[in-house]
Amino acid sequence: MVIERNTSQVKKIIAKAKNKKLLVGFVPTMGALHPGHLSLVKEAKKKCGFVVVSIFVNPIQFGPKEDFSSYPRDFRNDEKLLRSEGVDLIFYPDCRNMYKEGFSTFVEEKRLSRFLCGQARPGHFKGVCTVLVKLFNIVSPDIAYLGSKDYQQAQIVKKMAADLDFSLKIKVLPIVREKNGLAMSSRNAYLSREEKDQAGCLYRALITAKKLVAAGETMSPKIITAIRRIILSEKHIRVDYIRIVDATTLENKSRVKGKVLVALAVYISGVRLIDNIVLNGKKVNAGKVHSRLSRQKGRK
Numbered sequence: 338m339v340i341e342r343n344t345s346q347v348k349k350i351i352a353k354a355k356n357k358k359l360l361v362g363f364v365p366t367m368g369a370l371h372p373g374h375l376s377l378v379k380e381a382k383k384k385c386g387f388v389v390v391s392i393f394v395n396p397i398q399f400g401p402k403e404d405f406s407s408y409p410r411d412f413r414n415d416e417k418l419l420r421s422e423g424v425d426l427i428f429y430p431d432c433r434n435m436y437k438e439g440f441s442t443f444v445e446e447k448r449l450s451r452f453l454c455g456q457a458r459p460g461h462f463k464g465v466c467t468v469l470v471k472l473f474n475i476v477s478p479d480i481a482y483l484g485s486k487d488y489q490q491a492q493i494v495k496k497m498a499a500d501l502d503f504s505l506k507i508k509v510l511p512i513v514r515e516k517n518g519l520a521m522s523s524r525n526a527y528l529s530r531e532e533k534d535q536a537g538c539l540y541r542a543l544i545t546a547k548k549l550v551a552a553g554e555t556m557s558p559k560i561i562t563a564i565r566r567i568i569l570s571e572k573h574i575r576v577d578y579i580r581i582v583d584a585t586t587l588e589n590k591s592r593v594k595g596k597v598l599v600a601l602a603v604y605i606s607g608v609r610l611i612d613n614i615v616l617n618g619k620k621v622n623a624g625k626v627h628s629r630l631s632r633q634k635g636r637k
């Protein structure tokens with residue numbers, strides 16, 4: 338496994354792999370790796386002959402009051418984990434090289450970024466898109482692997498890649514969870530044992546939403562109220578948002594119909610956690626509704 342900080346060297350190493358006709362798989366991360374990240378690496382290893390993982394805590398996706406400086410960093414452990422997964426190359430760029438003096442070009446997706454975390458974290462997705470465009474240009478992967486833990490991010494990156502004609506595939510993989518359902522995240526390192534236990538309520542709340550929908554509930558406000566009640570039954574949790582949105586457009590849905598995303602963000606003792614679940618509400622058959630309405634009219 339090669340560890341490389343230099344952008345031109347990375348390009349050369351990848352050009353060699355491509356000359357050998359190897360498929361290049363890429364997993365962009367901010368490090369402090371956990372089994373969620375490794376699930377992406379394992380999938381990349383299955384499909385690609387050359388696997389690149391980047392580790393870069395990207396300053397421009399953090400707001401001024403956010404946790405850039407305290408974000409967990411543990412390169413030695415990351416290196417060990419990636420070596421045992423058989424990764425070919427770790428790209429570990431230096432911040433001053435990624436954003437050289439006078440850097441002034443940014444990439445912004447303007448539709449899907451308006452919602453959910455985009456509202457709560459202004460400029461966040463602009464930072465994410467900008468760094469990913471740079472990383473995609475440097476690594477030129479055939480396939481990039483992202484996690485649906487960051488569902489909105491994955492949708493935005495797909496949209497950006499399509500809008501800007503990137504010729505790469507984007508694979509989005511399921512959320513890896515702790516035993517109590519808590520979605521794995523580097524930020525969980527900030528939580529105490531007790532707080533991690535409390536945070537299990539997020540998944541319980543999402544599963545309750547799933548059960549309500551399976552039982553025929555379609556009214557989003559009712560489902561959101563049930564979720565909120567479960568979450569607020571735990572101490573020290575503040576809700577940022579709980580939304581039910583169209584799984585593709587991310588626009589609010591007042592009724593659960595077709596494929597929807599139930600997404601939430603909370604603060605537990607000041608630590609921001611996100612989670613989500615995709616649900617398939619029954620499609621309301623317009624024909625059936627029409628005939629039922631006609632029958633009702635006929636009876637009057």
Ligand code: AMP
Pocket residue numbers: 365366367368372373374376377482483484485486487510511512513514520521522523
């Ligand atoms: P991060 O290091 O937090 O920027 O995450 C890097 C990639 O790993 C992103 O595509 C995340 O969505 C993905 N990821 C993070 N946590 C998980 C998880 N629990 N399950 C699956 N993928 C994850």
